[in-house]
Amino acid sequence: MSDLLERLRGRGWRMTAQRRVVAEVLNGEHVHLTADEVHARAVAKLPEISRATVYNTLGELVSLGEVLEVTTDKRAKRYDPNAHRPHHHLVCARCGAIRDVHPIGNPLADLPDSERFGFTVSDVEMTYRGLCPDCASA
Amino acid sequence: MSDLLERLRGRGWRMTAQRRVVAEVLNGEHVHLTADEVHARAVAKLPEISRATVYNTLGELVSLGEVLEVTTDKRAKRYDPNAHRPHHHLVCARCGAIRDVHPIGNPLADLPDSERFGFTVSDVEMTYRGLCPDCASA
DNA sequence: ATCCTACAATGGACTTTGTCTAAGTCAAAT
DNA sequence: ATTTGACTTAGACAAAGTCCATTGTAGGAT
Ligand SMILES: [Mn+2]
Ligand SMILES: [Mn+2]
Ligand SMILES: [Zn+2]
Ligand SMILES: [Zn+2]
Secondary structure: HHHHHHHHHHHOOOOOOHHHHHHOOOOOOOOOOOOHHHHHHHHHHHHOEEEEEEEEHHHHHHOOOOOOEEEEOOOOOEEOOOOOOOEEEEEEEEOOOOOEEEEOOOHHHHOHHOOOOOOOEEEEEEEEEEEEEHEEEE | OOOHHHHHHOOOOOHHHHHHHHHHHHHOOOOOOEEHHHHHHHHHHHOOOOOOHHHHHHHHHHOOOOOOOOOOOOOOOEOOOOOOOOEEEEEEEOOOOEEEOOOOOOHHHHHHHHHHOEEEEEEEEEEEEEEOOHHHHO
């Protein structure tokens, strides 16, 4: 939010209406929007914003570490403003609903050396799958 | 392999040269080919096979449970013939090399009820990321 | 062995998601 | 107020994948 805008200004970002709108759209928990969804919501606030600018701004936010790219399915990448609390995802296999989740334990420690093939392992993403309450009862 | 072809025939699959070639290409451990890679290797054995047929056959193999779809990055889906031993993946962040890995423990048990949001959770995919030996030393 | 037909293969058009570029615009430093 | 380079834009382009009408054929029936 304005927190974010402050930080961005501090990083030498030129503050434009387009960037402000994209940053506003990306706000909240359990938010995982596609680029086109971000664009649609941005257009509602600033009709002349272009698709290319949304892609550019999302890319910048990602490389600044302010937004995460999430690829839970094979379709469009999703953009996640919850970049400060490490978390994983729980996805409904039917409707695509996504929740932020925090499993216990350290999954990195669960990969034995014999299963590392000499790799330097630095990170792990977990995607839980199932049915959300609505889809389970349908 | 012929094991697979037997099973497919048993399921009422009509055995065509194209399907045989696709099934032959998808064979081995640590195999995670894109559709276009499958197509290229299939063409080497059967020059007239079309892209659409490769996509159709891969889709059928996936819905039969004989091949897994793996999406480790945002680019093309990858097709994994190792569908019978559950496993996860270790991906080189630089060159994209992929290894099948088997972490210890049961990650499903690591998601507390309070983090399930009422979902019926049935599965979890883990993607470890790091650098392969070649990329780490470069 | 030949015929028949439902299933499969094909090429190309089309869609979706994303990237790139050249030209125009504007935030902010001076 | 001027200047300047960073930013935005529209549209062309590309990669990955889907869809469809047409043509071909595997395998059962005769
Ligand atoms: Mn998230
Ligand atoms: Mn695999
Ligand atoms: Zn659902
Ligand atoms: Zn590598």
